[in-house]
Amino acid sequence: MAINETQRPDIDRIPVSLTVNGRTVTDNVPPELTLLDFLRDWLGLKGAKRSCDLQVCGACTVLVNGRAVSSCTFLAFEARNAEVTTIEGLAQNGELHPLQQSFIDNAAFQCGFCTPGMILAAKSLLDQNHHPNEEEIRAYMKGNICRCTGYKKIVEAIVAAANGD
Amino acid sequence: MTTTVGKPVPRIDALDKVTGRAAYVGDLEIPGMVHGLILRSPWPHARVLSIDSTEAERLPGVLGVLTRDHLEGIDAYFGSVVRDRPIVAMDKVRYQGEPVAAVAARDLATAQEALELIRVEYEELPLVSEMEEALVPGSPALHETNLCAEQHYDWGDVEEGFAQSDRVFEDTFTFPMVYHYALEPHTSIGHYTNQGITVWSTAQHPFLVRSDLARMFGFSLHQVRIIVPYLGGGFGSKSYTKMEPLAVALSKVAGRPVRLALSVEEAFKTVRRHAARLTVKTGVKLDGTFVARECLIYLDTGAYADNGPLVAGRAGERIAGPYRWPSLKVSSSAVYTNSTPAGSFRSIGAPQAAWASESQVDIIAHDLGIDPLEIRIKNMVSRGEEVRRGQRPLEGDPATGLRLAAEAVGWDDEAAEESGRAVSSALVTGKGLGCNLSGVGSSPTSTALVRMHVDGTLTVLVGTTELGQGSRSAMAQVASEELTVPMDSVDVISSDTSIVPYDRSTGSSRSTTLMGLAVQDGAIEVKDQLLELAALHFESPVEELSIEEGQVLCRGESIGFGELIQEEFGGVAGELMGRGYVTPRSHGGRLAQSPVFWEVGISAAEVELDVETGAIRIPHYVSVADVGKAINPQQCEGQDEGAAMQGLGHTLFEEMLYEDGQLLNPNLIDYKVPTFAELPDKLETILIENGDGPGPFGSKGLGEGGIVAAGPAVANAIFRATGVRIKELPLTPERVWRALRRARGQD
Structure with a gap:
């Protein structure tokens, strides 16, 4: 929502498929879209937070194939075919991790x-x-x-x- | 019987916060909401000759542009003490980063494009970057004068005091500009209509923001609604009014709700802590008795006053420390310079004041050959003593706290060795102490509503903002305790000015004490109503009734709270409401005298210093907080530990750096804050609980004290390790290394 790329038809989209919290997500994303914006604005997963924008503070940390990454500086298309876990996906069947x-x-x-x-x-x-x-x-x-x-x-x-x- | 008070019960926001459900302003989606961006001044001081926004306004997707030419019908100025800050620059800009214009657009990319189309013509003006220059007659003036405020305290005759002193010490200290870095930058969603204003904002003091917006936009208070969801930290950075007027004005031109989410870089250009230069002159007897103190304090308040006048006042009070002074004279000024405005930051003026005061106490102790612990204890005010002329006598006992801190850090062991200890050829260690006393609580003005529903559960309404300090949980504990219902039967709604009753502010360590009392009073009112209903039910006088675990008991019989409400209203319906009013006249007038209570800040540090690099490590750090009664001991520790680490930040490396009026390091790479790497090997918090606070169950607030004495504790430890006294913060490796070299005559 923050950067609504539907307004920018000149930019080539990249088709991606990934799993987010165990669910398959398929979409066409602009190359410069960050994983943080993808999660927050496209998927409505607001748990990851934006703060320093420089990969220093860790507020935007999510797991990509199990590894912690700063989603503010990780492009959404780089997560293609990956398993992404956000805080919303950590509790299983109502049981806290x-x-x-x-x-x-x-x-x-x-x-x-x-x-x-x-x-x-x-x-x-x-x-x-x-x-x-x-x-x-x-x-x-x-x-x-x-x-x-x-x-x-x-x-x-x-x-x-x-x-x- | 106690249900929850005094126990480390989980916070009521715990599940929200560990699952990512907790919504902050930046997570909200308001229907019709568009996005705002701010055009900021590249110049630190310049006349704004012209602004042309026509091209930006014509860009497709742009809904509105705000400049000084779009403020018709709006009183554009605000400020908590001095109304000197315009929504956007009017005739001139006074610091680099000052808002000059703003754009609302359907998306951020369009807004960014529009900003680049706004043409601003500036005429650069000479710059005032240092307080010294600012006060020189004839220097460039930011406002009518560069002296923003001046406060004086004067009692006894200091000249006579110095004449009677055996020794007089005079030292000057400096304290850096620092930034709060609450992880969540300032964010506001403004929605203006002809009928009124709604703002979702990161506001610590929503009721004060409401007053400002009502005045500026010409509405009455009931037409202005400020809603504050969870805050991602505050520490004073979100006190008073910040970005709200701009968000609302932009919404007015855009005709839509506008979201204004600052970046961290912009937050650096919104508010900071006052840099300071403090000269302290102290006269003492040879036995260490303090006789007279005279202080001259200059605080750099930046381009606008914000809370600078109050900060100057508090720094002036707090530089006396927790000591007895037959005579004291303080002049404390806030001075304008072309830099980010300085406002409130956790314990206003106190870290600056304690840095000077407590460093000098060690200078004096060393010179007189007296143990730094003993000279402090000798001069310390004790319980019941008048701390400052005309103010509330001390309710606590700082000497006991200081002794506990010293003991915890192994002070006596070191005193026996008399000086720093060499660990290896390069590493030396030393221990240092620092303490301070701050009158806190702001004013006794808080109200609460306690609603008991027909099933016996509670909703408590308070204007205290939950900024992480755990206020919602503390209020729930107080209500739960007073009405003997479990914690999970209590919800707390906070900070929505159209729903919750008035609270002055969330700051100055005041909420548990003052709002806590209001909640307790509200709960007692509900209890009285329940007893009245139960008296009818049991046909028995109130004196024969008692309450326990959500029931009213009478001669071996019991009835649930909910059943009593049902009996009164008929059917499964109705509720009881209790009000809590805390005012200067309430509670027999016992809260009227200032301050509401005295908060100690006591620190003891063990420092390890690499003399070859100047690098400092803190193996052991102790902080003492006098909380009267810990409503939630675990949360009290957390507040104090957090404050201590923030104090170590400004002690060791935090500093905003300016060159030619340009802020050089407005980001987390160049402005370093403490990480896990700086956590002392052992970080210890000691809570003193004597039940002597004015709050519910004998409690008093905390949260600010822990930050105050970090600087002097560490610098005093460095002195004891090396014999080198450093009078400037932060104690970066370079500064320490240079000081060591200078001391060895190598510079």
Whole structure:
């Protein structure tokens, strides 16, 4: 919606097919459309947030084939044939993902604006490294900024989720 | 019996926030909504000779262009203290990035194209970039004068005090311009019609925005509705009125709702914290007793006043610290320069004031050979003492808090070693303390409505904005506790000026205390009504009734709240309403005296410094908050930890840099904020709970104190590690490295 490319017929569209939260999505996207705008404005998935626009803050983090990417600087067409997971797709059959529950139990968010990206980055970490130590968590997560919590409770939430607490 | 207060119960917004359902202004789609973009001044100071927007207006897809020529019928100026800020530039621009024109179009690409078609002719004016230049007679003036505001505090005779002192110290400190970086930039959707205005906005103080818009656009208050959904952080950056008038004016020309979503770069050009230069002169006795203090404070308020006059006032009060002063004289000024306007930022004026005050306390302690902890305790005000002339006596006990912080960081161990400890040839460590006392709470003006539905559940209506601090949850806890119903039976609706009753503002650590009291009073009113109904039901005097777990009990019998309401209204219908009014006269007038309460900021830092690179690491950081009673201990810790990390940001690297009036680093690559990498190995929060706060259940607010003393705690630790005193923030590796070299005579 933000950039309504239907107004720009001169630009060649790229046909894409991908899965978003397990559902197949087929569309024709302009080459410069970011994955963030595609998710938010074309698919109405508002969980990923726009902040720094420079791949620094991590608020727009989503998973592409399981890896955390900054969707503000990742083009939608690059996600063709990929499996994309957003925060909306994390809970399964109404059951929160252990990280979501752990973020609640450990008070790992306040304003919540960084939280979708934070949880997905943490998921990407735990999928690669089931039991990271604190140092590994801090190193992996430093691409996600939180201005509210001071990070301590986020580290605790990730440790607890990894330990199955 | 307690149901929820004092327990780490989950936030009521928890599910919304971990599932991505929580909607922020930028997530809203208003029917008919179009998109706005702002044309900003490339010049820091220039006369606007002409603006030609005809071509832009003709571009297909453009619905409206706003310039100074499109403001007919609108009072274009606003400002929380001084009405000096126009919606868009009028005769001149005063900082790089100031809005000059705006476009509403069917999509952002068209809006961008239209912006490029607007022709603005400027005549560059000489620039004022430093406060020193600004106050020199004959220097270029941004407004009628460059002195925005000046505040004075004066008691006792400082000259006599200095004459009686054994030693007099005078030091000057500087504090950088910093930016809040709430992750969500300012976003407003304005909808103007002939009947009134609706605005969805990132506003901490929606009722103050309502007043401004009503005045500017000629409506009465009931015609202006401000709706604030979840906020993606505030920290003061979204206090008072910011982009709302522009969004509304643009909607007026476009005839449609207009969404104005700023980028982070634009947010950098909307508001920031005041840079400061502070000179502190302190007279002491040889035994460390403070005798007199005189301070001269200059705060750089940028191009417009915003909250600068209040910030100057608060900095002036807060530079006295938590200490007893037989004489004190402070002059504190806010000065205009050609830069982003400076406004409120978490504990206004306090980090600047504490940076100077608390650094100098250590300078004095070192010079007199007194332990920095002891000199603080010796001069500290204690419970019941008058902190500032005519203000509320201190209800807390900062000395106990400071001792706890010192103990937690292992102060005594280091004192025994007397100085910094070398870890290796390059690494040294040291410990430092900092503390401050801030009168907070703003004014006691908050109202709440507590509605009990026919099934016994509650909807609480408050004007407190949920900006992450957990206000909705705290209010739910207070209502739940007072009416003995579970948390999940309480919903809290906040910040919709046409629905919720009035609240002055969300800031100054005031909401749990003042709105908390209003909610508690509302809940008590509901309880009284329930007891009245139960007295009829049981045919028994109210004195024989009690409530427990959603029931009224009487001589071994019980009846549910919902059943009582049904009995009154007949059928499954009706509800009870309780009102809470917090005013200067309410509660026996006990909230009238300023401040509502005193918030401590106490920090202790252990610092590891690489003397070869100047790089600082913080192995251990302790923050103490006196909360009276923690309504939710886990959330209190979170507030304090967040504040501490934000404080470490301006201490270690945050700084907005200007050159020739151009902001060099308005982005997250060039302006660094703390990440996980800067989290101290051990970050500790200590909550003091003496039940001595004026809020519900003896609580008092927090959230600001934690940011205040980070700077001096770290700089004092560096001094103890190296003997080198640094009087400028931030403590970047380069600055520290240069200071170390200078001290060794290598520069």
